[in-house]
Amino acid sequence: MINWLKKVLPISLKRAIATPLRKMLCPPLTVHHSHNSDTTTLQVAGKPGGPNPWWQELEKSANHNIFQPLDQSAKQACAEIREAYRPILLKYNIDFEEFFWGSIKDEEAEALYQLVRHRRPRVAYQIGTFVGYSALVIAHALRANGMGRLIAIDPEIPHRTFINPVDVAKQAAKEQGLEDYIRFIHGWHSLTLGDYIGRGLKRTIPIMGLEALKQADTEIDFAFIDGDHSTSSTIADFLLLKDYLPVGGVTVFHDVYSWPTVAQAIYLMLNDIYYFVRGTPAYFAIDTRRGMDGLVALERIAHEEFPTLRINVVASDNNRPLSGATVHLPAVNLNTVTGKEGAVYALAEVPSEALLEVSHANYQPYQCKLDKGTAGDFAEITIRLDIN
Secondary structure, X not given: OHHHHHHHOOHHHHHHHHHHHHHHHOOOEEEEOOOOOOXXXXXXXXXXXXXXXXXXXXXXXXXXXXXXXXXXXHHHHHHHHHHHHHHHHHHOOOOHHHHHHOOOOHHHHHHHHXXXXXXXXXXXXXXXXXXXXXXXXXXXXXXXXXXXXXXEEEOOOOOOOOOOHHHHHHHHXXXXXXXXXXXXXXXXXXXXXXXXXXXXXXXXXXXXXXXXXXXXXXXXXXXXXXXXXXXXXXXXHHHXXXXXXXXXXXEEEOOOOOOHHHHHHHHHHHOOEEOOOEEHHHOEEEEEEXXXXXXXXXXXXXXXXXXXXXXXXXXXXXOOEOOXXXXXXXXXXXXXXXXXXXXXXXXXXXXXXXXXEEEEOOEEEEEEEOOOOOOOOEEEEEEEEOEO
16 A cells, blocks of 8 residues: 555655654654653654754854855756666656755755766765666766766665666766766665665675775775765764765765654764864764755864884794884883784884883894874884894
8 A cells, every 4th residue: 555655646746745654653752760750851863854943053153154156057967967867767667856866966066967077086985876866966067077986885675666776877877978987886885774675685695894995006086975864874874984084084974864763863973072182073074964965075184193102022033923022212202012912002102213212031132213293103123133
């Protein structure tokens, strides 16, 4: 009955019914405390269209103009892409209006296109491809820029299309001459709750995000996250990606207004802290764009600096790691002994030309000034000791 209604009802009526129905099905959760008469109301994040207090908090946090004013070229490009999909969707028996109701909408697609045109990324990265409309919007903008490539990762789950949805995306890219601008990768980016697919299918899908980012062999200038919309997966997707974003790199999240879980994920990240020192706002600026589904953009404004120096101590004749070597680095008050792997770590900013002293009962003492420091990042040196 429900499937029949979905087919016969016009899209406008579906939308009119969906929002109040979701609010009715997802009311606030009321928790009563046994110690007193106070009542705390907790908002349940999970169902699209439900209460979304996190969106309001994100709007309050917006502190940077990232999204650009729309111009006619964005509207025209997105209209061309939508129309190019008609014969492809017809071939796969996918309803045109149903398809675009479940994809990035109208001005939000245009805002995505406009932002890619403005930022001119060399490498763009997308989490969640589905049938590829947003991927083609990004690729179309890259082609208009005359530069750039898109890496699009998706688990390729038969969802609403009853076929591999990325097959539709690949055909659309081919017919629109965008094949050279998109590389499709099969797999999860970071993790998934996977409650909507069987365990057997879920276990066949690899987690590919880290490998894909490494294979890019460069920083990611622009990213679009539209994957598993759970709070946990949205957080995991961004935290894996963020270390590949340069200063000025932008990540756009889709469905932030329509999916409370996505808004909750961003809110948690913005209010989290790293080792009780600095939070995400120290490294990322935020902008919001309210539409039917809602977009949020985070731009990296600074790098996290967690300097670390690894000092390896090995035998000079065979490069065997030496345990029991005393390592003294006065500049950071380091005075410790190597373990089985023959290494120690200085978890501090180490200046170049810092004095380093290494001694071992069976080897000649070693002293030098470092030719490089940590410079806010990870550095590694190897000290070779000669036997007595």
